[in-house]
Amino acid sequence: MSRIVYNGPTDDHQARGTPYSGDPDGGEGVASDPLRTLALDGWHRARGARMVPFAGYEMPVQYDGVIAEHQWTRQHAGLFDVSHMGQLLFYGERADAALETLLPGELRMLKDGRLRYSLLLDDNGGIVDDLMATRRGDHFYVVVNGATKHDDIAEFERRLPRGVVLDHMKEQALLALQGPEAVAVLEGLAPGVSELSFMQGAMFRVAGQPAWISRSGYTGEDGFEISVDGAVVSKVADALAADERVRPVGLGARDSLRLEAGLPLYGHDLDRETTPVMAGLEFAIGKRRRAEGGFAGAGRILGEIENGTVTKRVGLLVDGRQPVREGAMVLDREANEVGKVTSGTFSPTLGRPIAMAYVPAAMAEPGSQIKLGQRGKLFQAEVTQMPFVPHKYYRKTAGSVTQ
Amino acid sequence: MSLFFTSEHEWIRLDGDIATVGISTHAQEALGDIVFAEVPESGRALNKGDEAAVVESVKAASDVYAPVAGEVIEGNPALADNPGLVNSDPEGEGWFFKLKVADCSELDGLMDEAAYREWVKTL
Numbered sequence: 180m181s182r183i184v185y186n187g188p189t190d191d192h193q194a195r196g197t198p199y200s201g202d203p204d205g206g207e208g209v210a211s212d213p214l215r216t217l218a219l220d221g222w223h224r225a226r227g228a229r230m231v232p233f234a235g236y237e238m239p240v241q242y243d244g245v246i247a248e249h250q251w252t253r254q255h256a257g258l259f260d261v262s263h264m265g266q267l268l269f270y271g272e273r274a275d276a277a278l279e280t281l282l283p284g285e286l287r288m289l290k291d292g293r294l295r296y297s298l299l300l301d302d303n304g305g306i307v308d309d310l311m312a313t314r315r316g317d318h319f320y321v322v323v324n325g326a327t328k329h330d331d332i333a334e335f336e337r338r339l340p341r342g343v344v345l346d347h348m349k350e351q352a353l354l355a356l357q358g359p360e361a362v363a364v365l366e367g368l369a370p371g372v373s374e375l376s377f378m379q380g381a382m383f384r385v386a387g388q389p390a391w392i393s394r395s396g397y398t399g400e401d402g403f404e405i406s407v408d409g410a411v412v413s414k415v416a417d418a419l420a421a422d423e424r425v426r427p428v429g430l431g432a433r434d435s436l437r438l439e440a441g442l443p444l445y446g447h448d449l450d451r452e453t454t455p456v457m458a459g460l461e462f463a464i465g466k467r468r469r470a471e472g473g474f475a476g477a478g479r480i481l482g483e484i485e486n487g488t489v490t491k492r493v494g495l496l497v498d499g500r501q502p503v504r505e506g507a508m509v510l511d512r513e514a515n516e517v518g519k520v521t522s523g524t525f526s527p528t529l530g531r532p533i534a535m536a537y538v539p540a541a542m543a544e545p546g547s548q549i550k551l552g553q554r555g556k557l558f559q560a561e562v563t564q565m566p567f568v569p570h571k572y573y574r575k576t577a578g579s580v581t582q
Numbered sequence: 583m584s585l586f587f588t589s590e591h592e593w594i595r596l597d598g599d600i601a602t603v604g605i606s607t608h609a610q611e612a613l614g615d616i617v618f619a620e621v622p623e624s625g626r627a628l629n630k631g632d633e634a635a636v637v638e639s640v641k642a643a644s645d646v647y648a649p650v651a652g653e654v655i656e657g658n659p660a661l662a663d664n665p666g667l668v669n670s671d672p673e674g675e676g677w678f679f680k681l682k683v684a685d686c687s688e689l690d691g692l693m694d695e696a697a698y699r700e701w702v703k704t705l
Contacts, residue, residue: 245640525617
């Protein structure tokens, strides 16, 4: 057995945005910076985690097994360590207006304690990163991808006006507690969190430690993200894991969960060659921003909203049992390559392979039949609505769980 | 019946000139949850080192090589519906294929069970 081809965000070299060579050792020319360890490194190892390089850190890829952790999260509560992600603070009198020059989201009218999913764009409308931006009193709190955080910081510092000050919270840890039992577990440790609505956050104390907690995540489940000082994160993790409804979950299941939820992953489904409209992320462009423009790449992006794009990101249900992975070809009737699969795995919830791909707009309608090619073999797939598995976000205005 | 291992983590159980081939306990642990296995059809002639089967976990795909030359006499039909057998019983029910071995001396270079288990500890 050999020539293992790894997929998804468990491979450091893909995460850094270099073309994947198919060589799990990364091939030639791959940076070999020393790996950093997480504040919870020993905590993960003590619980049997298998650690792999990712985004410059040694990260837990799995504990019991990807499928068991995936299903535990869908049924109970999974605890993820996402401390590799970049946590940034933006101070300055007009920080919201300054951020709006780079991000297409509605930030000026964003209420205190509210989060928005947004995109850092280059001047051509290409996606530099996707992120979560929160107004927190006099500043903005922005969480960016781990693999891109240093480039993002350089980009922000180069392009934001001098009056805006950026602080990278290097010692801050970030946990995510996701799943239908997350709210009951966390309410017991941080009373009041159940009052938060999806995409809302506030300061709490959890296990005696001050923590910024938001009702958000990237699994499609109801859940929370918990930002605490790395020096005390083990106390918080211990308190959460002491609850029998909670199990630690690694990067492997994080990837299959977000794929089922139809959520794109930067460096795979999104990059500088893709725009928000190609990626189907028009929802991240605020109504006022569409009318007024004034963000990086606005000319191109507003034109694409008006006229459509040549290719679109779609979800695919793949026939059979064999997963079709990132890099597989989308073929037209004459077997010409007309698109690429950007993420693919075996869906534990659906019991079949699913994938995301960029396809020509004419093939992007749900129900379209598509042929894929991978390692010399043909696969049949059907374009389907995403998410593959319904979201279970908690929206207070609706009074209950909405899908 | 003697059990041999390759440095690519296949195992071979030799019974007369019939070899049963699978992947080792160590290999399935490294791959994680197996979700797909493709086995060769009977009658197919394999050279030593040929890609004989495919195994995929949630996060990785890998080829299984023919450890010796021979003719496939059976692919494990149970793996089509239950690829998880490779995880639950890798060196038993989770076998991939059976070969009629052309030249048993090709097995001479392989590790025996004790040597393989010792070697895996050093990885």
